[in-house]
Structure formats: structure tokens, C-alpha cells
Amino acid sequence: MDVFGDLRRMNKRQLYYQVLNFAMIVSSALMIWKGLIVITGSESPIVVVLSGSMEPAFHRGDLLFLTNFQEDPIRAGEIVVFKVEGRDIPIVHRVIKIHEKENGNIKFLTKGDNNEVDDRGLYKEGQNWLEKKDVVGRARGFLPYVGMVTIIMNDYPKFKVRTLF
Template sequence: MIVSSALMIWKGLIVITGSESPIVVVLSGSMEPAFHRGDLLFLTNFHDDPIRAGEIVVFKVEGRDIPIVHRVIKIHEKENGNIKFLTKGDNNEVDDRGLYKERQNWLEKKEFLPYVGMVTIIMNDYPKFKYALLAVMGAYVLLKRES
């Protein structure tokens, strides 16, 4: 019952957020001070929202298993409507071109996983809210029993 409840909650979050991975954990310090190692990020994937410079995105690079959470620093728009992005970690000295696949200088939207939504910012700005939410979810799993 616990496993099926957790699975239903996870699938519900996928439907609500439009994201294959609605919750991820920050694994490096490349986005400090915005996000620290171990922070939980709630992601959304609303296709109609435009991505602008300064927004935080999650992208996957060919040949790497783990997605990267960094900030868009430049946008390159072509006349045909094709948009490309350049990213950088807030705590990094240089942009992410060294992380992209060989001979790739820009990312395209198809390489983006869901971008980080307002829930992430709230969780980061109010860490007590994050811990309270985790405590409620943990208590629900522990206290919910079959009748």
C-alpha cells in the first residue's frame, strides 16, 4: 500500500507539473548561492512559457546521465524562429560550452528538461517550508496504514 501510494503521488506530480522528473536533488555546488548541494528542486515543464536570459533551466547533455541545473545567460534567436541558449552555473567562472557535446556552442530547447518553476524558488527562499513539506510527506507514508 505504501509503495502504491508513493507511486500514485509521483505520477500525480508528473501530470500536474508536466515534467518527467518533477523532483530532483542538487548534486553539485555550481549554482551556489541560489541552490546548495542536497536542495530539492520541484520542476515544471510548461511548453507555452518562453525561456529568457536569467531563468534557471535543467538540460541533459549527450553522453551524460545526470541532468544539469544552470542559468540561461544568453539567447540567440534566428530570423526563422529557431532559438538557442547559452548557460552557466552561478558559481562557475566560465559558461557551459565545455559541458556541451563536442563542437556545440549553444543548446536548443529540445535538449532542455523542464525548467525550474516558482515552487523551486519558494523552497530555496524558505527552507523551513521545504523541510515541513518533507516531514508531512514522510509522516503520511509512515502513518497511513491499511484498514
């Protein structure tokens, strides 16, 4: 399978058509992604569960669909996806405690269903509670194991290169 050889054998019109077709696919995917961001209110409307910390509710490789409407209150028992300062990868865990202040501010504590202790060890140093600003989204639905493709591509980079060429 010689991709570059195939490209060399194409005339200019065929090559232009292939480039244009590829650009349309990429721009369509980007438009769909940006549309989902607007509709769901979440900066990341779809995430993959990367660990077994939420088993049996979610397994490694499950694809989660998220919303993040700011007017919806966060409740204990709800599954949230949050980002912690200093960490690049969002975490999927359940809200176990809510701490509401008199001024209406809400802080909350999370824990993975399959973990022994709460997530205070995962938060940035000195942080004991999460705030609404830390939430990327809230789980509203999922597809089991569909995200395994993403995990395989990240765990085995050679596989990613082989599938591209």
C-alpha cells in the first residue's frame, strides 16, 4: 500500500479533488464538534473513561455524553467530569458530598465508585472541595466500550502509525 505512489500517479484534477474532499471531511467534523459544544454547554461534550475507577457504573473505554448547563444545580450522586489545575486529563467521578454556603456558592467532593477514599488527594495542593468552575460536564448517557479505539491508539502509538499508512 504505497500512498505516495498513488498520489504521484494522479493528475492535478484528481489530486485537487482528493484534497478538497479531505478538507470537507475535516471541516464537517469540526463544525459538528463545535455545534455539540454550543448545544450541550460543555467544552468537551464527549469523553472516554480512561480508568476503572468508576466500575461498575462505567468501564474503561466507555464513551460518555456530557452536558454542562450552568443553571442546573449539582447534586450528590451525580457523575461529573472535572479538570484539576495542573492535570491535563479530565476525571470522571461521582459527587458524594455537597457543601453549600449561605451566599449560594456550592462546593462539592467527589469519589470514584471503585476507589476506597475520596478525591482530595487528586485535587491541587490545599484544595479540599471542587467548585462549579472545575466541572467540564455531567454524564447524561454512554455507549459501552466504544472509546476503546482511543485507548488503544494512546497505549500503542505504533498501532496508530500503522493504521494511517
